Amino acid sequence: MVAASLSTPSFETNAASTPPPANDPVFDGVDVLTDQILAAVERSRALGHRDTRITLTRPTETVEGVRNRLLMAGLTPVVRASSMGGVSVLSVRC
Known part of the structure; x- marks a missing residue:
């Protein structure tokens, strides 16, 4: 019996991309989250x-910054x- 090992590029590229770390300011920053919520509100109204x-669940410190x-706005x-x-939950109705 012969066994072969084949390289699969799709698995290798997927394994190489890791999710961003928790509380990364680029993805979870107060400014970014606020902009995303305001954009969603504008789309909803339009x-x-x-x-x-709209609901946001994040660490309390981040939620308070977004709330302010x-x-x-x-x-x-x-x-x-x-x-x-x-952790706190922020809800916005529009």
Whole structure:
């Protein structure tokens, strides 16, 4: 019986790309998250959706930063504690 080992490029490239580290400012930063939420609110309004709800779950420090920026933008976000310690949930209705 002969066994052969073949290289599979698709598996090798997928294994090489790792997800960003948790709390990476490029992906999870307050400014980035706020911009994403504001863009989603604008899209929702432009499409005529009513009572859209956007939810964000992140460490409490990040959620508070996003909340403050959303308040400055004229939205009324609601923050509540998550069942996991140190994590909060932010909800925005528009």
